[in-house]
Amino acid sequence: xxxxxxxxxxxxxxxxxxxxxxxxxxxxxxxxxxxxxxxxxxxxxxxxxxxxxxxxxxxxxxxxxxxxxxxxxxxxxxxxxxxxxxxxxxxxxxxxxxxxxxxxxxxxxxxxxxxxxxxxxxxxxxxxxxxxxxxxxxxxxxxxxxxxxxxxxxxxxxxxxxxxxxxxxxxxxxxxxxxxxxxxxxxxxxxxxxxxxxxxxxxxxxxxxxxxxxxxxxxxxxxxxxxxxxxxxxxxxxxxxxxxxxxxxxxxxxxxxxxxxxxxxxxxxxxxxxxxxxxxxxxxxxxxxxxxxxxxxxxxxxxxxxxxxxxxxxxxxxxxxxxxxxxxxxxxxxxxxxxxxxxxxxxxxxxxxxxxxxxxxxxxxxxxxxxxxxxxxxxxxxxxxxxxxxxxxxxxxxxxxxxxxxxxxxxxxxxxxxxxxxxxxxxxxxxxxxxxxxxxxxxxxxxxxxxxxxxxxxxxxxxxxxxxxxxxxxxxxxxxxxxxxxxxxxxxxxxxxxxxxxxxxxxxxxxxxxxxxxxxxxxxxxxxxxxxxxxxxxxxxxxxxxxxxxxxxxxxxxxxxxxxxxxxxxxxxxxxxxxxxxxxxxxxxxxxxxxxxxxxxxxxxxxxxxxxxxxxxxxxxxxxxxxxxxxxxxxxxxxxxxxxxxxxxxxxxxxxxxxxxxxxxxxxxxxxxxxxxxxxxxxxxxxxxxxxxxxx
Numbered sequence: 001x002x003x004x005x006x007x008x009x010x011x012x013x014x015x016x017x018x019x020x021x022x023x024x025x026x027x028x029x030x031x032x033x034x035x036x037x038x039x040x041x042x043x044x045x046x047x048x049x050x051x052x053x054x055x056x057x058x059x060x061x062x063x064x065x066x067x068x069x070x071x072x073x074x075x076x077x078x079x080x081x082x083x084x085x086x087x088x089x090x091x092x093x094x095x096x097x098x099x100x101x102x103x104x105x106x107x108x109x110x111x112x113x114x115x116x117x118x119x120x121x122x123x124x125x126x127x128x129x130x131x132x133x134x135x136x137x138x139x140x141x142x143x144x145x146x147x148x149x150x151x152x153x154x155x156x157x158x159x160x161x162x163x164x165x166x167x168x169x170x171x172x173x174x175x176x177x178x179x180x181x182x183x184x185x186x187x188x189x190x191x192x193x194x195x196x197x198x199x200x201x202x203x204x205x206x207x208x209x210x211x212x213x214x215x216x217x218x219x220x221x222x223x224x225x226x227x228x229x230x231x232x233x234x235x236x237x238x239x240x241x242x243x244x245x246x247x248x249x250x251x252x253x254x255x256x257x258x259x260x261x262x263x264x265x266x267x268x269x270x271x272x273x274x275x276x277x278x279x280x281x282x283x284x285x286x287x288x289x290x291x292x293x294x295x296x297x298x299x300x301x302x303x304x305x306x307x308x309x310x311x312x313x314x315x316x317x318x319x320x321x322x323x324x325x326x327x328x329x330x331x332x333x334x335x336x337x338x339x340x341x342x343x344x345x346x347x348x349x350x351x352x353x354x355x356x357x358x359x360x361x362x363x364x365x366x367x368x369x370x371x372x373x374x375x376x377x378x379x380x381x382x383x384x385x386x387x388x389x390x391x392x393x394x395x396x397x398x399x400x401x402x403x404x405x406x407x408x409x410x411x412x413x414x415x416x417x418x419x420x421x422x423x424x425x426x427x428x429x430x431x432x433x434x435x436x437x438x439x440x441x442x443x444x445x446x447x448x449x450x451x452x453x454x455x456x457x458x459x460x461x462x463x464x465x466x467x468x469x470x471x472x473x474x475x476x477x478x479x480x481x482x483x484x485x486x487x488x489x490x491x492x493x494x495x496x497x498x499x500x501x502x503x504x505x506x507x508x509x510x511x512x513x514x515x516x517x518x519x520x521x522x523x524x525x526x527x528x529x530x531x532x533x534x535x536x537x538x539x540x541x542x543x544x545x546x547x548x549x550x551x552x553x554x555x556x557x558x559x560x561x562x563x564x565x566x567x568x569x570x571x572x573x574x575x576x577x578x579x580x581x582x583x584x585x586x587x588x589x590x591x592x593x594x595x596x597x598x599x600x601x602x603x604x605x606x607x608x609x610x611x612x613x614x615x616x617x618x619x620x621x622x623x624x625x626x627x628x629x630x631x632x633x634x635x636x637x638x639x640x641x642x643x644x645x646x647x648x649x650x651x652x653x654x655x656x657x658x659x660x661x662x663x664x665x666x667x668x669x670x671x672x673x674x675x676x677x678x679x680x681x682x683x684x685x686x687x688x689x690x691x692x693x694x695x696x
Contacts, residue, residue, distance in 0.1 A: 032453045032505070032655040034419045039392035042451050044659055047444040048643050050075050050636055051384040055101060056368050058082065059108040060350040064130050065381075066092070066102065066111055071140070073636065077102050077111060079130045082354075086382065092128045094140040098634050103156075106164030106350075110186045112146075114154060119598045119630020121549070125154045125169060127186050146184050149173055153551060157181065158206035161303070168194065168206050176550035183210060199234060200554040201227075205248045207255065214248055214258065222558045226260075228278050237278040240264045242561055243473045245271060249299060253306035259286065261296045269468040271295040273311060289313050290321065295466050300327070300345055304352050314466060316398035316410075317440045318342045330355075334371050337378040339364075342441065356381065362414075363393040365442040392417065394450040396440055401494035403462075407474070409487050410467065411459040412438055414446040415500075424455040425505035425654045426495055428521070430488055432512030434479075435472065435562070437464040452647060453656040454507070455500060461487035476562050477571075479541060480520045480578030488517055489525050505654045509533035509646070511632060512602065519580035519591075519610060526588045531653035533592045533646060536602045536631050539581040539610035542566045549600045584613040590620040592649045594642055594673075596629030612677045622649065624673040641670035 054075075056067040059082075066079045071091040075098040080089035093099060095115060102113035111130055114123035126143040147154045147169070155170040167186055170179030174196075181195040181204060194212055195201075205214035215227045215234065222242035227234040238260070240246045246262040252275060263271040272288035273296050286308070289296065297313040302324075309327040312320045320343075322328040334343060334357055341361035346368070348355045353373050360366040365388065368381040394417045400408050415421050427449050431438045438458045446456040460467065463475020463484045478484040488508075495501035508521045508529050515537015522532040538544040545566050548556060564571040564578075576582050591614065595607035604625065614621040624645065626638045633639045644662050651658040662670075 030655055032425055032657075034416075034424075035453055035657055037419050038453055038657065039417050039451070040389070041657055041659060042389060042392060042448075044448065044643050044647065045640065046385065046388055047448045048639055050098075051365070052386060053086065053368075053382045054366075054384045056356055056381060057102070057104055057347040058349060058354060058356050058370075059104050059130070060106055061108040062349040062351075062354050063108065065356075066104065066130065067382075068099065068102075074098055075636075077113065077128065079111070090133075091140050092130065092132065093143060097628075098636075100634070103159070104347075105167070105186050106159050106161060109165070112156075112167060112186065113143075114156065116630070117598075118628040119596050119632075119634070121600045121630060122151050122153050123155075124148050124152075125156070125167070125184070144189065146186065146189055147171060151176075153179070155179055157204050158210075160206060160210035161208040163210040166210060168204075168210060170197075170204070172551055177553040179551065181212060195229070195232075202554050203247075205251065205258070207251055213251065216247065218555050218557055220557065222561045237281075238262075238276065242558060243469055243476075245469065249273065250301055259299070259308075263295070263469050269470050271469075273299065287311050287321065289315075291315065291319070295468060297466075302352065303348070303350070314437075314439055330371070330373055330376075333376045334369070334378050338369060339367070341367075360442055362396040362440060362442055363390040363447075364388075365444070392451070393447050396443065396446065398440065401491055403483070403487050403490045405483075407462065407487075409459055409461060409491065411457060411491055412440060412446075413458075413495075413500075414443070414450045414456040416450045416453050416455060419453075421455070421500045423502045424500055425453060425656060426457060426492065426501045426507070427454045427650065427654070428457045428459070428488060428492060428506070428508040428510075430459060430461065430508070430510045430514040430517040431464070432510065432514045433465075434461075434463050434475065434484065434513040435465050437466045448643070448647075449650075449656075452650070452658075454650070454654065455495070457491050457495060459488050459491040461485075461491075477564055477574070479516070479563060480580065481524055482578065485517060485520050485524060488521065489528060492528055505530060507531040507533070507650055507654050509535075509650075510537065511535035512537065515602075516580070520578075522587045522589050522591060523580035523583040524586070526586050529589045531590050531592075531650060533594075533649065534607070535594045535633075535642075536596060536599055536607070537593075538602050538606040540579045540606065541575045542572060542579065543609075544602065544606060545575075547603050547605075581610050581613060584610065584617060584619070587614060587619060590622075590649070590653055592622045592624075592645065594624040594633070595626070596631060596633065597625055597627045598630045601631045608677060611675075615677055623675045623677065624670075625675040626673055637666060637669040638673065640666045641673055644670055 050070055054068050056065050058065050064079050065082050068075045069078045076093040078089045078091050099113050102111050110127040112127050114125050116123045125146040128143045132141045152173045158168040166183050168183050172179045178197045180197045183192045183194055200217045201215045203216050207213050212229050219225055224240050225236050226238040228237045244264050249259040249261050257275050257277050260274050260276045261271050273286040275284040293315045294313050299311045300309045309324045310322050338359045341359040344358045346356040346358050355371040357369050357371055358366045365385055367383050369378050370381050371378045394414050396412050396414045399411050399413045403409050437460045449456050461484050475484045496503050506529050508518045510518045515534035518532045518534045519537055521529050564575045566572050593607050593611055595604050597604050611621055611623045633642055
């Protein structure tokens, strides 16, 4: 991808007009008539501020628990003894950008994590010593950089069980489009090249001894082939066509066969789990969805015996199926000692005696427990958001509705608590991807919007994954003016026909592909929506495809087959018709746009150009740009500032509730994010932020 350098022109204005104390056109539609029936207004910080504690992982030797918690106002890595209280924990990192996640080395000697620069997704790999002691000034030690290069992306591939002092990674330092495979000593930093990737390899499978066994890549026709690596030579062992899928789930304990998730075959729709023998090409069905509803979801294996313990499927909710009696007994013990919700197995010790398990549901973002398999006891470790008033949150319900061609569309609906489901303001929240899906569980955005008075519709439109290859492929080349967007529109019409939705108070908000869907909704169905919000959403499919990151090149063919090929004249014309940028004359509803300046997936130009086009037509549009973000806002102040403005914007045009107070720090940050488009922005990708006088 071409990533534009952002030139900042600092223009100081004494007065702020369009971002004054209330959103543009506030109260133009009037307040919702049922606001006094809603539960108490929940502080937006409870939804979107950093959690108190999250992402705990127990060390393989069982001696430590590492987790994320704020240090100097930023989510960093902390560690404590397994038997110590949290107030005895020590910070291990002092990064200035939130650390997205981490994992333990197999020998418990290091904690490893990746970090990029301001959202550019050029991740480097770092290691910290959990035994490190802060100096007399309580300063946190600098992490060890296992990779440290500008403009280079590191991908974690494996931590081999029999070589616990090593980590295997892919690095694109030789060719930006291709990741070569390296083995790195996590203590010394020494690096060994395992495979020079001149073969468009997308992913690798490594065994417990650190040997590269299999790889996968895209074929020129958009299919996928799985290759076996022997004597540094690649041999195809399995192949699926473009509209099919196959991936290695795990190596079998016999070190010969592999577990494959695949939907290969004309008579096969849902993916299933099979055991495949690369030598004989024999396949053995392990399991397919017993209810015949969704694709294979995933599996839990023992890290001691390599046995398959359980499989799971994501229907309306998670369903789990047991393949091991001991594991079933353990699960039942956990179930009896924890509240209602879905159980997720987060981490475990090397001998599998101690497990960390999370229990979550639609009104609980996740509570972490420690399960001792020997005693059968489960103990609370922490609540990630202890101040969240679950009693005032709303249920997320699975629904179905018919699209205009009769196809059944699965979706989730979250209704505001305490209000009859009649004539409600609605916010449609289409997911990103688009080849993923929404699932049941805690969604802070849906809960926040419901608390403000909106019904929230989350449709799994065709093109969403998980419902079989026919449903997925039905979304091919259907962006914008096609069935992917029609399915969203038909979901709104379903709510109107059911009497749930007020047809004059419908908004649409999404991020990434969901942002595109929001722009498309305003451009192609302007009579439906009263307001729209796009976070990092593309506006022109042609420029989106033409600016993909270089490391997406190995999968670009499937992208063009699913979306369109700008080099094909017929496709290019269709892509233009499907792109909201070329239908801005049709947009009537007010629009709020948010963008990360360093986004490598959806370049800033995608937002710049539609904002500029709407401003040229004197349409109501607001624009926020974070200079220190990429594909979405992860920094605390940026995140909180965005939701302050989202809340005001929707209230001004749909009539929901607004929390009046804003901290001075967040208010200042919001003012710094406001952007005024200049001519250079739309044409060259540059933009000038405006710094305004504080309003609070």
